Amino acid sequence: VTESPGAELTQSQGPDDAELARAQEELAVLEAQLAQRELELVTLHAELRAFEGRYLRSVGFVLGELDALNAEIAATVAAARPDDAAAHEKAEATRRRAEQTAETLGQHGGDEQPERFSPSEGLKKLYRDAAKRLHPDLSTDDADRERRQRLMAEVNAAYSAGDETRLADLLASAVEAGEQTAGDVRTELAKITRQISMATERIGLIAAEIGALRRSELYLLRARVDAAEAEGRDLLAELREKALADLAAARGALHRARAASQP
Amino acid sequence: MNSPRSSPGTEMVPSQDRDLATRSAPLVARGLEMANSLGTGIERPHASEIGKPGWGRRVFHIRTERVNQETRLVTQGDPEESYTLPELEQHMIALIGSGMKHVIVDLAGASVFDDFGTESPILGFLVRVMRQSGPADGSISFVAGDEAFSKIFELAGLDQVFAIYTSRDEAVAAVESSPQPAQRKAGQLAEREASRDGTFRISEQAIDDTTHIFELSGDIDLYVTPEFKERLVEVVESGKTQIVVDVSRTFTIDAANPFGLLAGLAKRLRSSSGSLALVCTDEDEKGYRLAFDQLVPVYLSQDEALAAIGVRLR
Numbered sequence A: 001v002t003e004s005p006g007a008e009l010t011q012s013q014g015p016d017d018a019e020l021a022r023a024q025e026e027l028a029v030l031e032a033q034l035a036q037r038e039l040e041l042v043t044l045h046a047e048l049r050a051f052e053g054r055y056l057r058s059v060g061f062v063l064g065e066l067d068a069l070n071a072e073i074a075a076t077v078a079a080a081r082p083d084d085a086a087a088h089e090k091a092e093a094t095r096r097r098a099e100q101t102a103e104t105l106g107q108h109g110g111d112e113q114p115e116r117f118s119p120s121e122g123l124k125k126l127y128r129d130a131a132k133r134l135h136p137d138l139s140t141d142d143a144d145r146e147r148r149q150r151l152m153a154e155v156n157a158a159y160s161a162g163d164e165t166r167l168a169d170l171l172a173s174a175v176e177a178g179e180q181t182a183g184d185v186r187t188e189l190a191k192i193t194r195q196i197s198m199a200t201e202r203i204g205l206i207a208a209e210i211g212a213l214r215r216s217e218l219y220l221l222r223a224r225v226d227a228a229e230a231e232g233r234d235l236l237a238e239l240r241e242k243a244l245a246d247l248a249a250a251r252g253a254l255h256r257a258r259a260a261s262q263p
Numbered sequence B: 001m002n003s004p005r006s007s008p009g010t011e012m013v014p015s016q017d018r019d020l021a022t023r024s025a026p027l028v029a030r031g032l033e034m035a036n037s038l039g040t041g042i043e044r045p046h047a048s049e050i051g052k053p054g055w056g057r058r059v060f061h062i063r064t065e066r067v068n069q070e071t072r073l074v075t076q077g078d079p080e081e082s083y084t085l086p087e088l089e090q091h092m093i094a095l096i097g098s099g100m101k102h103v104i105v106d107l108a109g110a111s112v113f114d115d116f117g118t119e120s121p122i123l124g125f126l127v128r129v130m131r132q133s134g135p136a137d138g139s140i141s142f143v144a145g146d147e148a149f150s151k152i153f154e155l156a157g158l159d160q161v162f163a164i165y166t167s168r169d170e171a172v173a174a175v176e177s178s179p180q181p182a183q184r185k186a187g188q189l190a191e192r193e194a195s196r197d198g199t200f201r202i203s204e205q206a207i208d209d210t211t212h213i214f215e216l217s218g219d220i221d222l223y224v225t226p227e228f229k230e231r232l233v234e235v236v237e238s239g240k241t242q243i244v245v246d247v248s249r250t251f252t253i254d255a256a257n258p259f260g261l262l263a264g265l266a267k268r269l270r271s272s273s274g275s276l277a278l279v280c281t282d283e284d285e286k287g288y289r290l291a292f293d294q295l296v297p298v299y300l301s302q303d304e305a306l307a308a309i310g311v312r313l314r
Helices: A005-080 A085-108 A121-134 A142-160 A164-177 A185-214 A217-230 A235-261 B025-038 B085-097 B112-116 B121-133 B147-155 B168-176 B181-194 B225-237 B257-271 B285-292 B302-308
Strands: B060-068 B071-076 B102-106 B139-143 B163-165 B201-206 B211-220 B242-253 B275-279
Touching (some): A005 A085, A005 A121, A005 A142, A005 A217, A005 A235, A005 B025, A005 B257, A085 B025, A121 A142, A121 A164, A142 A164, A217 A235, A217 B025, B060 B168, B071 B168, B102 B168, B139 B168, B163 B168, B201 B225, B211 B225, B225 B242, B242 B302
Parallel strands (some): B071 B102, B102 B139, B139 B163, B211 B242
Antiparallel strands (some): B060 B071, B201 B211
16 A cells, blocks of 8 residues: 555655644744743843943942042142153043043933833733744744844834833734745745744843843842842942042042142 | 854844943942942841841841852851842852852751741742743752741742752752762763764663663764654654653754754653653753753753653663
């Protein structure tokens, strides 16, 4: 019975169909995982960005003023001691530091970030649904990938901004675009296998990226602030007080340096 | 074959989030320094209060001891090193993040539950540590202070996740009785190098009526997958439900095909109350764990894999 080519063909379709069904099932699991991991990553980004804004507004700008004052003090001292190489080196170093701080703060000066990023469950769900439909690593070809990459960037931006309406619009247009027509079993299997591979790789990359963020100074400082908050302390306010005290001391030092440099 | 592509990560990140961890790093580092100079702000107990009921309230006094290259024991220590619960959490996450595979927390005498009660945030703390440390980062085990501690673990289902021991010696012995990583790695690498001709081979071992081991060696790619798949299907159709696939002697693995095949097999076996376990070198362990997440458990030896599915080799 199995000798005829027709029978062979019929037999070979069975396992392919089963493998396709298994691959589809696996892809569905991975899609959900991928959407969840992207959500975790974009949420961590947004939380850290909000915290960065809080820190810079509360403490960073005071440190910026402090650096500018210190640069001015060092420049005043150096001007009064033209032959003192160490004073000139110090003036140059403090000037560079003040410029660097001002540049960092300048990038954030216009930011109108919320104090905290607290996405609602509805927003998270919209994000997961959109990521499942639009993730570039679930693309079928290069053109599709580019389109998804653009849309996913918009999804991330809408989620980070807490813009539920925009996110819902993006999801609706993705649903409207609908599913692509399935090819034959083997083509479909090859496509899904590729999607599985890309999604798996991206999940690994997200884990690495989250790990790197968790090792950052920004994350560590936020952990300290959260820990203090659990103790009923406002660490950011304490840091601001300390920076303001340093600033007051620096103003005094500048006054003295100017007085000393007068002939 | 897949066309080369770049990671979509950066393009998808909102512009204001790019370089988030580095752009304000110098200013943030100054904040951390200032926070250190401010101290913890936590009231430390006076020497005369130490040992009295409730003296440990709000604060853990911690000492971290080295057990071996990849294990640290966190235990009650000097009042000089004080942590609140959130700080203890960060300390443990940092330990695990620094490459420690095993962390043993000795809470005997820490009177955790005196301090926090049965509605204790310690449960939330444990779950967060577990979640943040990730599945690839080894084990966290606990030395129970008293029976109440073990009971709360059981009630919360955490005894399924963490190993709980009644004494520190028992916990240390359990970690040390696992194969030493350096020896294990050297042995595996030597075996792998010895067989390095790249030719794909499958060897098999039937353990019992339901359990079967596949040992793969050489390079696994698109072209050898059908051969492996054919044998897998034959073995599964013969009634085997517990399959161990040992890839510790393989070199290069094409990402898509064998992974998809194994993931599909895992689901199929699971639906018939069976299971699939993967054995790899500890060099590759993290990658496989990331690839399979919770779908296929990953072990470092066949013995470990068989023990996990309830089979013991002679």
